Amino acid sequence: MMKGSMIIDGRKIEFDNEKNILEVVRKAGIDLPTFCYHSELSIYGACRMCIVEDNRGNIFATCSTLPQDGMEIYTNTPKIIKYRKNIMELLLSNHDRDCTTCSKTGNCKLQELSSKLFMQEVRFESKTRNEEIDTSSLAIVRNPNKCILCGDCVRMCEEVQGVGAISFAYRGSNMKITPAFNRNITEVNCVDCGQCRAICPTGAITIKNEKDELINYLNDDNKRVVVQIAPAVRVALGENFGLEPGTITIGKIISALKYMGVESVFDTSFSADLTVMAEAEEFVERLEKKENLPLFTSCCPAWVKFADFNYKELSNNISTCKSPQQMFGSVLKKYYQEKDKEDGKETIVVSIMPCTAKKAEANREEFITNGKKDVDLVLTTQELSILIQQFGINFDNLIEDSFDMPFGFASGAGVIFGSSGGVAEAVLTRLLKQKPSVSDKEILFKNVRGLESVKEANFVIDGTEVRIAVVHGLKNAAELINKIQSGEKTYDIVEVMACPGGCIAGGGQPTPMDEEKRKKRSNGLYTLNRTAQIKSSEENPLINDLFEGLLKDDHEILHVHKK
Amino acid sequence: MENFKEIDDIIALHGNDKSSIISILHDVQHKFNYIPEDVLEYVSEKLSISPTKAFGIATFYENFSLQPKGKYIIKICDGTACHVRKSTPIIEALRKELNLSEEKITTDDLMFTVETVSCLGACGLAPVITINDKVYGKMTPEAVVDLLNEHRKEIGNEDK
Structure with missing residues (x-):
């Protein structure tokens, strides 16, 4: 392949298979600015920020040019600096530059590069069209007036999510x-996945912000606010407070919520354990009857909506189990029924999620009971971070608190729901415990963990071979389904998560994200899994208490009943 | 929509490969004078292209129209030769006569559409217009209104 050396700003730099000059330049320690270049998306060459000049005076974009042996380029000649600033000026002239009231401020790539290039004025008259802001979605808000046409969202939606x-x-x-x-x-x-928002360099696509509703609930004496927190939140939120991706900040998050006036804070990993129990049971039943296989997981609402749109024929294959968020909503509403009657308060269930699609999920009609939502409000990791800042809480100095009982303890299996492969692994752990004849547990899990787009594994229960696939990214999922439908592949369980890497890279998480950050967040969850006191969901004593108590005659609230 | 049978024929002619979309849209436009929204959606489904992308393609090319066009499509050349030979007053006269503007290009009765084009390749006849691909050269604002009235008469006769 391509190997050789080139001269960058007078320094000889070796290259070895880099896919473009940009990568070589960055390897040389020069961070050329880019908007439209993301290693996981196709090369688009639209923003022109990564231009350089060669020794013959030619100017070209490095993202879309291959390195060649003996090439000589300059990254910051007066001509290049002038052109780059010109391009930036044109981008800015067409952008709604109301930074002080933009929710992206401080985390905006346009703002950052504008500052790096020391842009002091924009000579051109603003041509910003007064386009209508699209607030129709429950997940995201589109403000075309802040769009710089880099096309990142378009490629994310098409290439990664299909x-x-x-x-x-x-x-x-x-x-x-x-x-x-x-x-x-x-x-x-x-499908509300919010990956467009996660990759948007500006404030053109943002999370639908509902944080003020939490404040209203907290200030209403007739309401009791209880919160559930998804696993992926605890390994990412710290990034907004200067911590490394993957740092586990759950203790501080609980403290912060208590400061704000939340009565109880519970762990969505607990209801993930509940999901594992219900889904494993469902799977064994289907396997015995040999019907509706493969079983597709139902935890990811973006995937469920994607299947609604494109694969109606799979509706019986998708697990009837509610997602952990919705299971918890139902359980909490039931749990607080008595108490609500006693003290005349209404319990409000709020969930903190890494995901924009969860906002839409909570509004689905099958999750509305007697006119009330099972989960009243869904806030993303980002909205909670803003609230913590808004409340003036000094996050660094918070003393760590722990989850409240009786729903504050989860197995290691429940925690890894936030990473691609986690749901499958948790269900497997449960199945293997149920059927102790299996010996190849270790090999199996190595196959399921990790971030490759599709993984598969086989194992045997009582002489029956069970084939499992794990996929993330909806385009990958669509390709896998095509293979299943054409008969090329056969599986018994398929775990689908819409976002690349799973919930840890959800549309409501801190940005920007890249492969390395995803890995670190995922590692954070697996650390929690490794250090958990109990590994398997059925060992969770709280689950047994729940099954023998509150849910004794009512397993049905764990399942979806389509209206 | 019963016309989908015709759309199927068009698609069959070009093949349902993604790359055929432009040829298919050409034929669709030829058939309807424009590309109806539901037809565009139908074509995109048949070619496995997202409707959003198909919309992007249809709006990228000036020649495709998503708005219904009139029975008579009047193209006024505003290329260099026609422009210097005073095509602008012709455009203005036509728009005034038909109550149209740069944004509203088709009359409410769907009889006339007025568009400007960059060159019709008949610079020797400048300023030049075409009505349904028939060329009329050396136009003036007065001549174009006369021409328009002739076509109106034609429409009137057809109605009888």
Whole structure:
């Protein structure tokens, strides 16, 4: 392949298979600015920020040029600096520059690069169109006036998620990113995953912000606010407070919520244990009857919506188990029924999730009981971070608190739900405990963990071979389903998570994200898994208490009943 | 929509490969004078392209229209030769006569559409217009209104 050396700013730099000059330049310790270049997406070459000049005076974008032996380039000649600033000026002139009231401020790539390039003025008159802000979605808000047309969201939606809900339309100065026929995002096939928001360098796509509702609930004397926190939140939120990705901050998060006035804080990993029990039971039943296989997991609401749109024929294959968030909602509402009657308060269930699609999930009609949502409010990791800052809580100095009982203890299996492969692994752990004849546990789990797009593993229960697949990224899922439907592949359980790497890289998590951050967050969860006092869901004493108490005659609240 | 049978024929002609979309849209536009929204969605489904992407393609090319066009499509050349020979007053006269503008290009009765184009390749006849691909050269604002009235008469006769 391509090997050789090139001269960058007078220094000889070796290259070995780098896919473009940009990677070589970055290897040389020069951080060329980019908006539209992401290693996991296709190369687009739209933003032109990564331009350099060669020894013959040619100017080109390094992201879309291959390195060649003997090449000589300069990254910061007066000409390049002038052009780069010009390009930046044009981008800025077309951008709604109301930074002080933008929710992306401080975390905005445009702001960052503008500052790095020392932009002091924009000579051109603003051509910002007064485009309508699309607030129709329960998950995200699209503000086209802040769009710089880098196309990151378009490629993410199409290439990684295989959805294609938004694309470029029109051309020249009229070009914009929009759903088909200028419809609202809710009128097309958007699955609410929020990956567009996670990759957007500006404030053009942001999380639907509902943090003020929590404040309202907390200040209402007639309401009792209880919170559940998903596993993936605890390994990412710290990034907003200067900590390394993967740092476990759950103790501080609980403290912060208590400061704010939350009565009890519970662990969604606990209801993940509950999901494991229900899903394992469901799977064994299906396996015995040999019907509705493969069983597709139902924890990821973006996947469920994707299947609703594209694979109606799979509706009986998708697990009827509610997702951990919704299971917990139902359980908590039931648990507090008595207490509500006693003290005349209404219990409000709030969940803190790494995910924008969870906001939409909580609003699905099958999760509304007697006119009330099972989960009243879903806030993302990002919204909670803003609340912590808004409340003036000094996160660094918080004393760590622990989850409340009786739903504050989870097995290691419940914790890894937040990472791709985690649900499958947890269900397997449970199945293997149930059927102790299996010996190849270690080999099996190595196959399921990790971040490759599709993983598969086989194991044997009582002489029956069980084939399992784990996939993340909806485009990968669609490809896998094609293989299943064409008969090329056969599985018994398929775990699908929409976001690359699973919930740890959800659309509501701190940004920017890259492969390394995802790995670190995932490692954080597996550390919790390794150090958990109990490994398997059925060993969780609280689960048994629940099954013998509150849920004694009511396992049905753990399952979805489509309306 | 019963016309989907016709759309199927068009798709069969070009094949349902993604790369055929432009040729298919050309034929669709030829058939309807524009590309109806539901047809575009139908085509995108058949070619396994997202409707959003198909919309992007259809809006990228000036020649595709997602709005219904009139029975008579009047193209006024505003290329260099026609422009210097005063095509602008012709455009203005036509728009005034038909109550149209740069944004509203088709009359409410769907009879006339007025578009400007960059060159019709008949610079010797500048300023030039075409009505449904028939070329009329050396136009003036007065001549174009006369021409328009002739077509109106034609429409009137057809109605009888």
